[in-house]
Amino acid sequence: MSGRRIVPIGPYHPLQEEPEFFKLIVEGETVVDLEINIGYNHRGHEFVSPELTYDQVPFLVERICGICSNSHPLACVLAIEDCAGIKPPPRADYIRSVVQELERIHSHLLWLGLAGHFIGYNTVWMWAWRYREHVLELFEMITGNRNHYAMNKPGGVRRDIKTEQIPQILAVMDVVDKKVMMLTKAVLDDPVIRSRLEGVGVLTREQAIAYSVTGPTARPSGVDIDVRRDDPHCAYDRVPWDVIVFNEGDVLAKTKARLFEMMESTKIIRACLKDLPEGPIETRVDEVPPGEGIGRTEAPRGEVFHYIRSDGTNRPLRHKVRAPSFMNIASNVVAVKGGSIADAALTLAAVDPCYCCTERMAAFEDGKMKLSGKDLLRLSWQKTERIRERF
Amino acid sequence: MKDPRIWGLKKSPWVYHLAAAPCNNCDIEILELLTPRYDVERFGVVLVGSPRHADALLVTGVLNRKSLPRVLEVYEQTPKPCLVIGVGTCACGKQIFRNSYNVVGPYDKYMPVHAYIPGCPPKPETMILGVVKALAKL
Numbered sequence: 001m002s003g004r005r006i007v008p009i010g011p012y013h014p015l016q017e018e019p020e021f022f023k024l025i026v027e028g029e030t031v032v033d034l035e036i037n038i039g040y041n042h043r044g045h046e047f048v049s050p051e052l053t054y055d056q057v058p059f060l061v062e063r064i065c066g067i068c069s070n071s072h073p074l075a076c077v078l079a080i081e082d083c084a085g086i087k088p089p090p091r092a093d094y095i096r097s098v099v100q101e102l103e104r105i106h107s108h109l110l111w112l113g114l115a116g117h118f119i120g121y122n123t124v125w126m127w128a129w130r131y132r133e134h135v136l137e138l139f140e141m142i143t144g145n146r147n148h149y150a151m152n153k154p155g156g157v158r159r160d161i162k163t164e165q166i167p168q169i170l171a172v173m174d175v176v177d178k179k180v181m182m183l184t185k186a187v188l189d190d191p192v193i194r195s196r197l198e199g200v201g202v203l204t205r206e207q208a209i210a211y212s213v214t215g216p217t218a219r220p221s222g223v224d225i226d227v228r229r230d231d232p233h234c235a236y237d238r239v240p241w242d243v244i245v246f247n248e249g250d251v252l253a254k255t256k257a258r259l260f261e262m263m264e265s266t267k268i269i270r271a272c273l274k275d276l277p278e279g280p281i282e283t284r285v286d287e288v289p290p291g292e293g294i295g296r297t298e299a300p301r302g303e304v305f306h307y308i309r310s311d312g313t314n315r316p317l318r319h320k321v322r323a324p325s326f327m328n329i330a331s332n333v334v335a336v337k338g339g340s341i342a343d344a345a346l347t348l349a350a351v352d353p354c355y356c357c358t359e360r361m362a363a364f365e366d367g368k369m370k371l372s373g374k375d376l377l378r379l380s381w382q383k384t385e386r387i388r389e390r391f
Numbered sequence: 392m393k394d395p396r397i398w399g400l401k402k403s404p405w406v407y408h409l410a411a412a413p414c415n416n417c418d419i420e421i422l423e424l425l426t427p428r429y430d431v432e433r434f435g436v437v438l439v440g441s442p443r444h445a446d447a448l449l450v451t452g453v454l455n456r457k458s459l460p461r462v463l464e465v466y467e468q469t470p471k472p473c474l475v476i477g478v479g480t481c482a483c484g485k486q487i488f489r490n491s492y493n494v495v496g497p498y499d500k501y502m503p504v505h506a507y508i509p510g511c512p513p514k515p516e517t518m519i520l521g522v523v524k525a526l527a528k529l
């Protein structure tokens with residue numbers, strides 16, 4: 001009997017951390033289509049942001065996502081600094097890079113653990129999260145909190161890295177290097193893990209470009225992009241490191257890319273701490289003149305983009321956020337097609353989706369479609385016009 | 392003798408993690424409880440996949456218009472008596488999102504909440520303490 005069946009996943013499902021809804025359309029064992037319905041997590045950040053002052057906005061954007069809770073504030077303060085035309089002192093640049101790379105390590109370890117969980121290999125989950133604890137300890141030491149670090153402020157950073165903290169950071173980097181090596185060997189040598197990952201959820205180079213995916217979803221498909229190299233900010237152009245690119249585009253390549261990226265991160269952290277310049281950690285921001293500014297940085301999941309428009313007061317007039325998962329999630333539609341249901345959960349998770357970053361609107365009329373894509377476009381144009389008049 | 396259902400609830404509570412509209416951090420810290428450093432499974436606390444098996448609901452994040460009906464549905468599916476524990480400042484109040492158009496009232500407007508664990512996110516130790524205190528009050 002050939003017939004299409006629908007397998008709903010979500011909004012509350014044991015495999016997911018966040019509420020989101022996938023409709024897998026299957027024929028027998030094969031997935032033929034996918035519908036994604038998100039919006040359960042929309043909290044209206046872009047609406048709240050213009051009510052806050054520039055000092056408070058980083059605290060708000062930090063709460064967009066708990067895992068990229070340094071990338072969003074970093075991109076946001078880069079946008080504010082771009083608008084105000086100031087440069088942070090070099091020491092702040094280096095500290096920002098260190099915290100950003102620590103965040104990448106903790107996020108990739110988190111993903112690795114969850115990926116292990118999805119293929120039913122809970123040992124990898126427990127191991128990866130155990131080593132992640134060391135990184136969280138470092139965060140607690142440097143920033144005072146395990147997550148939500150509040151390190152960035154317009155003009156610099158809030159806390160310094162003290163000389164006596166550096167040996168401990170380096171010691172943890174050694175542990176991370178060793179353990180990542182071990183996990184890499186486990187993934188590459190274990191025939192069971194390999195067969196679950198190899199050739200699954202392939203995203204070709206053309207598809208990756210067509211769907212504009214970013215970060216560790218694009219690079220394993222042979223797209224050589226990395227904002228840290230392409231648009232140098234912080235200390236990334238002052239220390240040596242490499243961009244990790246693979247060509248296969250399957251889940252195995254995505255896993256390898258993340259594992260190798262962690263090793264690059266430890267390299268960056270070591271180099272940054274080695275030539276950490278002396279000096280102040282912040283410059284004074286007196287005013288943000290009318291104008292606009294952009295900031296972008298490479299979050300663990302890809303490029304984060306923030307746009308700030310100022311009218312000369314101490315609050316932004318418009319604040320726009322584009323998170324990497326916004327594009328990455330859409331590529332799931334091609335990646336799961338043709339695969340089996342058993343692989344779908346892993347393929348959906350392989351882009352390291354983060355829905356809380358991505359929610360742009362909510363249609364809460366019991367799921368009935370109220371506005372079509374065209375309507376949304378029209379509304380967006382109207383809003384831009386309104387802002388233009390005010391500006 | 393006390394209600395046997397309460398007596399049963401106090402031994403090895405099974406929890407269901409219910410994310411309304413969180414930033415993910417509270418959720419990750421709840422999962423963190425299962426990993427080797429904290430390992431609450433030692434005490435019989437198990438994270439279950441279905442609310443029908445749960446003794447306690449750990450709710451995280453603010454309630455928004457789209458997640459509210461779903462959260463209420465999950466709450467209805469949970470066998471009573473059950474504990475509802477709000478984890479994180481988002482669940483305790485409305486955090487920084489209080490002026491947002493999409494955020495609806497606090498949890499206790501819609502269901503009884505037995506304990507609040509503040510913090511953004513609360514440390515795993517705090518979460519364990521919160522659950523223990525909530526159980527002791529039963």
Ligand code: SF4
Nearest residue numbers: 414417479480481511
């Ligand atoms: S309380 Fe903080 S960490 Fe928890 S969901 Fe809210 S913003 Fe995220």
